[in-house]
Structures are given as structure tokens and as C-alpha cells.
Amino acid sequence: MKFKILIIAALVTLAGSSCNTKQFLDINTNPNQLPTSLPNYVFTNALNTTATNIAGNTNGQGSNELGFYWSGQWTQGNGYIIVTSQFAYQFTNGDFNYWDSYYDNLEDYQFVINNADANNQKFLKGPSKVMKAMLFQQLVDLYGNIPYTDALKAAAVLAPKFDDQKAVYASLITALDEAIVDLKANPFSGSFGTSDIAFGGNTTKWIQFANSLKMRILIRQSKVSSLDSYIKTEINKIVTEGSGFLTGYDATIGGPSFFQPAAGQLNPVYDRWGYNETGAKRALNNFPRPTKFLIDNLKASGDTLRLKRIAYAAGGENSNTPGVSTKAEIAANYVGTPFGASSGYLPANTSSVGPSLLVKGEYNRAYVVMTASEVQFLLAEAKQRYTDVTLPSTAKAYFEEGIVQSFRVLGANTAGAAAFKGSKVVNYDWDASTDKLAAIAVQKWVALTNFSGLESWAEFRRTNLPVTPQSIQVPDTKRPTRLFYPNTEGGSNSANVTAQGTIDVFATKLFWDVD
Template sequence: MKLKSFFIFAFVAFLGSACKESFLDINTNPNVLPTASPSFVFTNALNTTATNLNGNSATGNQPNEVGSYWSGQWSQGNGYIINTTIFAYNFTNGDFTYWDAYYDNLEDYQYVINNADANNQKYLKGPAKVMKAMLYQQLVDMYGNLPYTEALKGGEVLAPKFDDQKVVYESLITLLDEAIVDLKANPFASAFTGSDIVFKGSTTKWAQFANSIKMRILIRQSKVAGKETYIKTEINKIVTEGSGFITGEDVGVGGPSFFLATAGKLSGVYDRWGYDANGAKRALNNFPRPTKFLIDGLKAAGDTLRMKRIAYANGGENGTVPGTSVQKEISANYSGTPFGVSSGYLPANTTSLGPSLIVKGEFNRPSILMTATEIQFLLAEAKQRFTDVTLPGTAKSYFEEGIVQSFRILGANVAGAAAFKGSKIENYDWDASTNKLTAIAIQKWIALTNFSGLEAWTEYRRTNLPVLPQSVQVADAKRPVRFYYPNTESGSNGANVTAQGTIDAFSTRLFWDVD
């Protein structure tokens, strides 16, 4: 009896502990995220951001690639059948479906924000908010109205409402303000700086990046009626806050300590457009080609130092002497490809993506999120449009530094930038340029080449500069001004997609695209 009582007691105790520990609960809610350290999630989220924007991923053509085409910087080599989706604009809501990948990535950053405190990793909240703001701006710039206030809530809201794009933009400024407060209050724990594959735990640089994204958001709205006072107030708040902007260096993910010479672990740009882990040239190396418009414009301005970094001479890179061209690097050996042309421009007789982007063996370059040169041109435009903002420099000084930083990131001798001062070349020499805003827009367009195609296309839609030739594949003057909402969102959140009205990718402009 004593033995029997013991077994009964043990069994009851087992059941009690099992119930307490949910031992017999075999049901798992698929809408609840599994537990993971925010530091691990954050590192992976940064790498995913870089892949979604620049690299080799399941969605194929990435936003920076499509932006490089539609901004007139790249065309397609004639070693392939012409891609009519891109070059004849024959696309539907089944194409350019970056929406799902972006929202998946945003879920990761939201997980970090929600769980950083409980895991004693508060220093990750600020960086995660900065990245959240950057991705949301890019989503708005591609699609317009979208889920924001009800998004990223997992199973709580399965059909989130769409927020007005203008309101989302303003909310992102607030989010970045919150991020800077978090960054200043929570320095990285030294043991976890390795989880930050952008700034290695520098909260100062994260705050500067936050301010740089703010400036991008504000200047994007600079032509919208009624926004001038708001923009000037927010710029002055950035100056007063005091962290400043990213200067003299670029914002990139990964780098030499992260990417490896192993399949699947190369920098995404290198893996897609350059070489595999064994040094074999990728077939897609022959696909994107710098446009005739770009190359001819650089030649006409005598801007050959940057041209030779943007592109390899005809015939491509010399594999035995990486970073150099097969042919002599003289202007006559650089031939751009007309946008959308389908024959007559083979790899052997056209320029290819140059050493600023691809060099054999350099598989571990950071994947660029934002360049220092873009920031300088944002500051130049801010000072030129709103002369009374408290930015310390002049529009001219920011413009000229923007060209210097463009030379630097391209790997050209920065002394070459000084040659344009007093050169009398329109849109290069500040004093000689008739329209200063035009000069800023065109120099920014050049500077974004090879690094930030999505920004280049977005800025082209905002400024209509430079004046680009139409695709050879298109008879009329139509150009895309946005993407369609993807069919995946229509299937899962149809009522809210329908509520946005009829979307025409050629006429339904975003709120900042006023002309």
C-alpha cells in the first residue's frame, strides 16, 4: 500500500508539473514568433535587408537593379533576349513583388524592438527603429499608401488597413526621433558589438544615419505644396539635436569580416553580377550595361576619371589583372548601350559594370545602404531651397563636397573633383551652372550610379532630371511612376487593396511626385 501510494503521488506530481510546463500541450500557434535572441535576429535582418535591396535572392531583379534601369543608368546587354518586363514596361501585379520580402524583413526589426528590453539588449532598439524607418520609406516610394499603424502585429491583425503615404512619411520622422533618443540612452554592450554588421556598435554613427535618412525623407517632399515650414522646422531640429550626418564614409552591411569566399556567403552584388566562390565569371556579368546616355554625358563633360570607375572598357574586366580592363582604358574604348536596345551591342563591344562595383576576388565588399555623397547633395538642396535653415555650410560647399565624395566611393583620385571648380562646365562648376537645383540633381544622379539605383529612380521621378531618352522598346512617352500592389496582398488583404482605388503604374503618382 505504501508503494502504491508512492506511485500515485508521483503520478499526480508529474501531471501537475506537466500541466504547469505545458508538457502535454501539442498545439502551436503559427502566428506567434518563436523565441530568439534579438541580437541574432538583428544581425540576420541586416543581412536580409542588403540581400533584398542588392543581392542574389528569390525575387530576382532587386529594387536597386530595376531602379538603375529606370533611372537611365543601366541597360541590358544583347547577349540575352530583351527583358520586356523591364524595358518595354510590360509588367503586372505579379512582377516587382518586393512587398512581401520587405514586410518579412520589417517583422524581424519589429521583433527586435519588442523584445530588446526583456532580453537586456536595449541598445538594439535604436538601430532597429532606424532600419524600420529606412525600409518603410522605400516601400512608400515604390507603392504609395500601405499598412503601417496596423502592420507588424502578427496574428493580432491579419488584414491591416492602409495608411496614407503622407502620414506614414511624417510618422517615420517621429520614429527616427525615438530611435535617436534610444541610441543616446543605450550604448552597445561590448560583447554584442559584433551583432551590428553596419557600424560595429557605434551609436553615434547610427544617430548620424538616422539624421541622414530624415534628410532624405524631408527633401523628398520639398516640391509638395504647403510643406516648406514643416521641412525647415525639422531640418533645424536635426541641427539642434547635434549628432550630425554621416560624412566621409558610406553606410554598408557586412564587409571583410562578414562575407566569405564560400558559396552562399559572398557579397550579394559580387555573387550576382561578378563571380562565384571559385572565381568563375557569372553569366549575368554580361547582363547590365551602362547606358549610352550615361557614358556619352561623362565623356562630354570630361568626367573620364569617374567614367573609368563606373565602367570597364569594352570587353570587360581583365581576369588576370583584376580591376583593370581588357582593352586600354581610353575614352574611345568606352561604349554605352542605348536603353532597351535588343541587338548590336554585345559584351565584346560595350562597357560593363566597372571596378567601383565588381573586381574579381573582392567578394567581401559591404553592401551599400546609403552613400556619403548622396547626403552631401541632400544638404546642398536643403540649403539651396531653404536658405534660412541653420545648416552650417553653403549650398555650394555641400555640392562640391558631394562631387568629392562621389570620386572617393568610386575609387577615383579625389583631386580630380577639384578640376571642375571654375571649369565653366554646366552642372559641374557651381558658379557657372544656370540652375543650381538642376546641377544638384544631375550630380546626384551620377553619384548614385552603381550604388543606389532605387534612390536614383525615385529622384528621377521627383525631379524629372536628367532628361532621359525613352526605351527603344516603347513607342510613346509613358514611363512607370510606381509599382502595382502585388497579387499576394490582393489575395490576403483584398478589401484594403481595393480601397486604394484604381492603380495605374503610369499615371497614379506618389504624393511627392508633383510634376
């Protein structure tokens, strides 16, 4: 692991005591120089870096993008270079290195935590701890055992030992509890809320986000039967705490006051798959395609309102009418691409990623890191699995609200969600679905589409639902269960990497992947 101490090379103009978030923060790395920047500057940049690392940009693929592919939601368009590492699973420890960028980003948050008190910015400690927990969970979900207790200590520990992934998960719950204590004790003050490009200094929303992440971590472990009592106890503790969860709004980063129409300052999704700062279409716009499985299932279920937000009709977005398809937006014009197909599905004849994610000119949308819809499905599963937890509503109510919130975040008319009540459509109508947990899993998969690819892949590995087709490029049934440790870590921390044993990315499962 590369340990880096980040310093600010070019600070934004001050507005009162806070930073002007309309400009980006330039970070240079100098491992031989002590940091001198104020925590609030580093915090703003750290949040922006988190969005870029997860989403990706013109410099590379983010972890979410890989998740969209391997969960069966997206595939490759045939109007771009064919990539075998993703769709034929021909990858090595030189591919998909999210490790370095994640740990560099974690160093940013650790810097804020370490320096907040001395700079009278204690209000940044809680949010930084929340973000650390989110990123560490994602690292576990990608790699399994990871450096945790020895991590983020800079030159003090150059070869950090790896912690057991199950122990890391347990520690993250404790870390989020500590974050909530910090948040309650240290609300944002003055104009420093502008340095928070996630919740604008709203402490209550940070606590609700922390509780939502705790539910994600707990439910991820729900098929490990030995943890049932622990999970129920922790869920009841969240309810007792009383702040609640993300409800009716999403956890996001950036937005109109932050992203700007300039090179390197766009929403990272828009920048990677959409358009540049002048509105010219990116070449990568032809790459991600909604899968045939996704589109055909939405059609078969009568879920056309969400279909039209998840995808554009064949031929893509009308360049003269942003947000509207070139072809008529009728079900017949939505054409998915078989997963892994390398020919026969050109951009003009297939659907592309839709207006819920990309609209020409909308370069400054906030980047979504967790949706309220996901939270409702977590609550639905918690109540369905553990009927005696003290969650106040029913599994059915949480499930149905999850669909409503999915419509909302996609930009579809939420009234359309009510049409599925009593519809007899399996996995949509709660009463008609005999396997309630399967219905929750399928609806969560739909709701995560276009927003949380890494979460989709993790949930697919945990639940094996929905049963998506194998890649056309792969003759057997093997699918990746995790990533290799990157060769950069193997080179700088070889003894600890070797101690993890032989990694088979098709057979070495994570501890929560028990099926």
C-alpha cells in the same frame, strides 16, 4: 501581406556574448511556433537580409536593380535573355514583388524591438527603428499607400489597413526621432557590437545615419509647397540635435569580417552580377550595361576619372588582372548601350558595370545602403531651397563636397573633383550653372550610379532630371511612376488593396511627385 514570425534554425558559434558574424544565420519560418532566438542573432540576420533584398542575388532581382534601369543609368546587355517587363514596361501585379520580402524583413526588426528589453539588449532597439524607417520609406517610394500603423502585428491583424503615404512619411520622421532617443540612452555594451554588421556598435554613426535618412525623407517632399514650413522646421531640429550626418564614410552592411568565399555567403552584388565562390563568372555578368546616355555624358563633361570607376571599357574586366579593363582604359573604349536596346550591343563591344562595384575576387566588400555623397547633395538642396535654415555651410560648399565624396566612394582620386571648380562645365561647376537645383539633381544622379538605384529612380521621378532617353522598346513617352500592389497582397488583403482604387502605373503618382 504575409505575416511571418522568424526563428533561428542554426545559430552561429558564440564569441563571448556576441555572434560570430563570419557565418550566416539560417532563418526558417513557422507561423505556428513562438520565436525563441535572441534579438542580437535576429538583428544580424535582418541586416544581411536587408542588403540582399535591396541588391538582389542569384535568386532574384532587388529593388535597387530595377531603379538603376528606370533611372536611366543601366540597361540590358544583348548577350542575355531580353526582358520586356523592365524595358518595354510590360509588367503586371505578378512582377516586381518587393513587398513580401520587405515586410518579412520588417518583421525581423520588429521582433528585435519587441524582445530587446526582456533580453537586456536595449541597444538594438534604436538601430532597428532606424532600419525600419529606411525600409518603410522605400516601400512608400515603390507603392504609395501602404500598411503602417496596422503592420507588423502578426496574427493580431491579418488584414492591415493602408495608411496614407504622406502620413507615413511624417510618421517616419517621428520614428527616427524616437530611434535617436533610444540610441543615446542605450549604447552598445560588451562584445555585442559584433552583432552590428553595419556600424560595429558605433552609436554616433547610427545617429548620423538616422539624421541622414531624415534629410532624405524631408527633401523628397520639397516640391510639395504646402510642406515648406514643416520641412524647414525639421531641418533646423536636426541641426539643433547636433550629432550631424554621414560625413566622409557611408552606411554599409557586411564587409570582410562577414562575407565569406562560400556559396550563399558572398556580397550580394558580387554574387548576382559578378562571380561565384570559386571565381567563375556569373551568367548575369552579361546583363547590366551602363547606358549610352550615362557614358556619353560623362565623356562630354570630361568626367573620365569617375567614368573609369563606374564602368569597364568595352569587353569588360580582364580576368587575369582583376579590376582592370580588357581594353585600354581610354575614353574611346567606353561604349554605352542605348536604353532598352535588344540587339546590336554584345558584351564584347560594350562597357559593363565597373570596378566601383565589381572586381573579381573582392567578394567581401561591404554593401552600401547610403553614401556620404548623397547626404552632401541633400544638404546642398536644403540650403539652396531654404536659405534661412540653420545649416552651417553654403549650398555651393555642400555641392562641391558631394562631388568629392562621389569620387571617394567610387575609388577615384578625390583630387580630380577639384578640376571642375571654375571649369565652366554646366552642372559640374557651381558658378557656371545657372540652375543650381538642376546641377544638384544631375550630380546626385551621377553619384548614385552603381550604389543606390532605387534612390536614383525616386529622385528621377521627383526632379525629372537628368532628361534621359525613352526606352527604344516604348513608342510613346510613358514611363512608370510606381509599381502595382503585388497579387500576393491582393489575395490575402483584398478589401484593403481594393480600397486604394484603380492603380495606373503610368499616371498614378506618389504624393511627392508633383510635376
